[in-house]
Amino acid sequence: MKFSWIRDISAVGFALFFTTHAQQPASSPEHPRLTTWECTISGGCTPHETSVVVDWDSHYIHEANGITPCLSLSGVDRTLCPNGTACARNCVIEPANYTNYGIVTSHDTITLSKYTRGDGSPRKGEPRVYLLGPDGDYMSLQLLGRELSFDVDVSALPCSENGNLYLSEMDMTGGRSEHNPGGARFGSGYCNAQCPVLNWVNGTLNENERGACCNEMDIFEGNAYATHYAAHPCVADECASAGCIFNPYMAGSRNFWGPGMEVDTAKPLTIITQFVTDDNTTSGMLVQIRRMYIQDGKVIPNVPAARDDGSCLHADNFSSSVGLSPIAQALARGMVMVLSLWSDPEHGMQWLDGGDAGPCDYWDDAAETQQPDPYLVFSNVRWGDIGSTYRHKIGFASSVSYKDEL
Numbered sequence: 001m002k003f004s005w006i007r008d009i010s011a012v013g014f015a016l017f018f019t020t021h022a023q024q025p026a027s028s029p030e031h032p033r034l035t036t037w038e039c040t041i042s043g044g045c046t047p048h049e050t051s052v053v054v055d056w057d058s059h060y061i062h063e064a065n066g067i068t069p070c071l072s073l074s075g076v077d078r079t080l081c082p083n084g085t086a087c088a089r090n091c092v093i094e095p096a097n098y099t100n101y102g103i104v105t106s107h108d109t110i111t112l113s114k115y116t117r118g119d120g121s122p123r124k125g126e127p128r129v130y131l132l133g134p135d136g137d138y139m140s141l142q143l144l145g146r147e148l149s150f151d152v153d154v155s156a157l158p159c160s161e162n163g164n165l166y167l168s169e170m171d172m173t174g175g176r177s178e179h180n181p182g183g184a185r186f187g188s189g190y191c192n193a194q195c196p197v198l199n200w201v202n203g204t205l206n207e208n209e210r211g212a213c214c215n216e217m218d219i220f221e222g223n224a225y226a227t228h229y230a231a232h233p234c235v236a237d238e239c240a241s242a243g244c245i246f247n248p249y250m251a252g253s254r255n256f257w258g259p260g261m262e263v264d265t266a267k268p269l270t271i272i273t274q275f276v277t278d279d280n281t282t283s284g285m286l287v288q289i290r291r292m293y294i295q296d297g298k299v300i301p302n303v304p305a306a307r308d309d310g311s312c313l314h315a316d317n318f319s320s321s322v323g324l325s326p327i328a329q330a331l332a333r334g335m336v337m338v339l340s341l342w343s344d345p346e347h348g349m350q351w352l353d354g355g356d357a358g359p360c361d362y363w364d365d366a367a368e369t370q371q372p373d374p375y376l377v378f379s380n381v382r383w384g385d386i387g388s389t390y391r392h393k394i395g396f397a398s399s400v401s402y403k404d405e406l
């Protein structure tokens, strides 16, 4: 994914005074619960008591014995944070208010909204959250030779909005350390293949403006009019920023994804992504990223251009030179699931939904007029053995063999 964040933290709200030190948690955070499942062919699916945590920068970080923000719209306060050690001593981090970021969960369903209207006037939510395990570390998704499936409703996401479900190879503890005792429970440790230069890295002040680079696998980026998936491999601190992209519209299938189309985005749908290895084991060589959809109990295979090798309709030079093996290794080690909703005022999201990539016009104002309250819903996130996560969707006992449908 392309990267551009402007965080509106000014309205996070002023909290009480606390007497803790060391960029510590000011109090214990409550995370919205989001049940997920892990499945096997032989044993079926069992639930994980997972939750979500919003990114570190969306937390209110302030002077330990006062209310001066250590991070505001104008950046990091250099008096409180001249260096990482001092910053950790002078600042505390508050639990986040999820409602204020447009994040609502219920059982296995999460809704992300662009705007929230807590006090009447709309304010940008544009949340980015990570899947947290019951132990307070991120949930490690090991997907090589396995699959991931989920339901998504993009019907209220117009052109120029981008809803995402992707994997980043973040540190599973969020880089928990002496300076960052809260770790993943406060959403620290973000990185992706755009190597963003963030204010904090692993919850410690980013003193040297270092980019936070890591392998990234975009399982889903899209809105009601366009979609793509993309692998962004990294080797050391060099990453494929455009990556190896597959987009059905770019492949010439212009009636595949959209309202009323073959995959009808006016209704909820299921997306399945399989990381197929040469020997069908979880340690083999990644030979295909296979995609299919389910809607109304019917399997919809990917567009014909993707039937053979499933991915990389367009690859940047770096992806072409390193291939998929860095991503395969990251998938085997374990990656963190990220869910987000954002828009890109500078580029209008044309790389996702305009030109060769989709039917949207640059900065489509009409879209926001039609849908003034963009949001998206993810639910039913499951991962596990290939073929194990979506049988219930197509009626396991029916005569339809999903293997024949591929």
Ligand SMILES: *[C@@H]1O[C@H](CO)[C@@H](O)[C@H](O)[C@H]1NC(C)=O
Binding pocket: 082, 083, 085, 086
């Ligand atoms: C960090 O900043 C503080 C306050 O300016 C200073 O006393 C300290 O020596 C600095 N520490 C390092 C490691 O630079």
Ligand SMILES: *[C@@H]1O[C@H](CO)[C@@H](O)[C@H](O)[C@H]1NC(C)=O
Binding pocket: 013, 097, 098, 099, 100, 118
């Ligand atoms: C979050 O903020 C809203 C409004 O700003 C407030 O009504 C609500 O009580 C807060 N929630 C928590 C858990 O503090």
Ligand SMILES: *[C@@H]1O[C@H](CO)[C@@H](O)[C@H](O)[C@H]1NC(C)=O
Binding pocket: 171, 174, 175, 189, 190, 191, 201, 202, 211, 212, 213
């Ligand atoms: C965060 O910390 C982990 C563990 O020390 C490290 O491997 C990783 O590179 C760090 N992340 C960044 C973006 O520096």
Ligand SMILES: *[C@@H]1O[C@H](CO)[C@@H](O)[C@H](O)[C@H]1NC(C)=O
Binding pocket: 278, 279, 280
């Ligand atoms: C892997 O599984 C596929 C589909 O079940 C099968 O066609 C193929 O022969 C298997 N490959 C190996 C090396 O076992």
Ligand SMILES: *[C@@H]1O[C@H](CO)[C@@H](O)[C@H](O)[C@H]1NC(C)=O
Binding pocket: 317
């Ligand atoms: C990618 O490689 C091609 C062929 O070697 C070269 O012409 C092109 O300039 C390269 N593109 C970039 C962005 O480096």
